[in-house]
Amino acid sequence: MPTRTSGNFYGIGIGPGDPELLTLKALRILKEVDVIFVPKAGIKEESMALEIVQPIINGKKIVEKVFPMIKDTEKLQEFWLDAARAIKKELSEGRDVAFLTIGDSLTYSTYVYLLQCLRDMIPEEKIHTIPGITSFNAAASLVNLPLAQRDERLAVIPVSDNVEELRPILEGFDTVVLMKVAKRLDKVIELLEEMGLAETSVFASHVGLEDAYVTRNISALKGSGRGYMSVIIVKRPPK
Amino acid sequence: MPTRTSGNFYGIGIGPGDPELLTLKALRILKEVDVIFVPKAGIKEESMALEIVQPIINGKKIVEKVFPMIKDTEKLQEFWLDAARAIKKELSEGRDVAFLTIGDSLTYSTYVYLLQCLRDMIPEEKIHTIPGITSFNAAASLVNLPLAQRDERLAVIPVSDNVEELRPILEGFDTVVLMKVAKRLDKVIELLEEMGLAETSVFASHVGLEDAYVTRNISALKGSGRGYMSVIIVKRPPK
Structure with a gap:
């Protein structure tokens, strides 16, 4: 039985909104990965992050995940865990996954919560954070x-x-x-x-x-x- | 007599060193401008900024300007003024000019000195700062x-x-x-x-x-x- 290669995860800072403020690295990775996870605030709302990069990721598999604007961190944790599990499933099936985050990925970004969940599930060397313009x-x-x-x-x-x-x-x-x-x-x-x-x-x-x-x-x-x-x-x- | 169009100036943050950390905006402008000014620390030294973007600006007119690593701000001011005058000359002849700066253009960058000189010489609306990854x-x-x-x-x-x-x-x-x-x-x-x-x-x-x-x-x-x-x-x- 062949060993299944596990995919790589990329947390990508896409900058403040202007699609031209993406880095070349972010662009390359978005074109290379198999699946792109995007956060949105509500089921019926559009994902702002997705809107920004839409023109460059045409045809990719997109997974939208809702992270409601609530302050209850325990409840929010469930949403992040759910997203982390869905990402892990894609990775374990050998696919590369990107997660979009507005601005810089590590500066007041909700990506940080996802990062903390993922760290408990997949090896650190599979997690790649790409900085963005704040x-x-x-x-x-x-x-x-x-x-x-x-x-x-x-x-x-x-x-x-x-x-x-x-x-x-x-x-x-x-x-x-x-x-x-x-x-x-x-x-x-x-x-x-x-x-x-x-x-x-x-x-x-x-x-x-x-x-x-x-x-x-x-x-x-x-x-x-x-x-x-x-x-x-x-x-x-x-x- | 035709009115001479004056060019645009772009102060471009090129990121910390990895050429992939340039933004798409920086890349586009570097390809569009006529002249690229690059800072270097000494006459015999290589410009680190130039090295980073060299592969993407092949064939462009490059002007290297020395900004020595000295603390005497009055002496340093002369070097900045000299660069600003040379940039102004290019602009007044209708050419678009970029100046490269490592990291973000406005965060502990020597570009800030050049910006202050240029502001006294050319209209603010001709000065465009492009942010970069710190x-x-x-x-x-x-x-x-x-x-x-x-x-x-x-x-x-x-x-x-x-x-x-x-x-x-x-x-x-x-x-x-x-x-x-x-x-x-x-x-x-x-x-x-x-x-x-x-x-x-x-x-x-x-x-x-x-x-x-x-x-x-x-x-x-x-x-x-x-x-x-x-x-x-x-x-x-x-x-």
Whole structure:
């Protein structure tokens, strides 16, 4: 009986949305693998990741997996385990599998949960992570805004409901990338204004997508409800 | 008399070294532009950036510019101004110009200096920055190491001679990327050991190049002199 070769798994960061921000490596692997798993938020929703790469993976076997937007990690774990098991089955039948993830695969990506499940199921050497362009790298590029140079310090932090927690970080770092701003946008803007940081900072949302929006006039965004899928790059004013 | 069309300038992040980590956008622009400017550290040295993209830009007009590894910013400014003037000349003659930069164009890149010079010379809308994969995104991928998830905080900081400055940051962040470790490697390792962070952290050097080296056994690197072109990703031990 022939030994079945087990396939390779690739966790691919596809960048923030613009299909041109895929790496050559991501493109090659997407063309080479047998099956592509894509995450989506609900059964009836489209997968944003799939939409981005659709033109280049025409005709491939696609498996859509739902990962609902819930905070209950135990319930979510079941969805990840289910996806990991389905991936393992493909691999054990000798097929190569890719999993798509928006942005960089290891920076605030749900891929990290899948990675943790897969590690318990398949050997580490079969797991290959491919880096991608993050939303904040892309946002900075849109306005030619340096993230850090020389001895400057860069912090990347998700905003919590207690925006006061940001204060010491905004004081101690030259550049601060604020993630997951969402409904806290107004509170964040007020803090930046109070700290004298609103005028040198940049707001970007839906980076890499058709409705991308970038502005240096952060104060004007108060009450706009534009916080979703956004990133704010806070810069210390030049000395 | 016909109006001369002025060309476009592209500052391109080419990733950490592996030519496959270029984005499709970088590749397209490199194929479309008329002239490619590449930085190098000395007159007799090879340009590392040029070496990485050489196979894909065969036959293009290449202009090599020396940016010596000196700390005197005033002297360095002359080199950047000289490059900016040469780029401006090409643009004013209607040619499109690209400038190569390793990693991401706006994250600890010397491109930032050139950008500042160019801004005083040409209209902002002619300047296009293309993001690239950073060395630490690529390093994390090599070992499937999550940089941040959920509400975790990520800091990226260049190491100074006073490694004690790192202590509060290592205490306050879930992941800390240490850049420019160089000759301070031993002192950094000692601090990480003292703080109980050595065993969960990762050291990577020459990421994306043929002699890339990655290890989770940081303590074994003491006295190795391997600090150059390296990055250390410090992770809090799991709770």
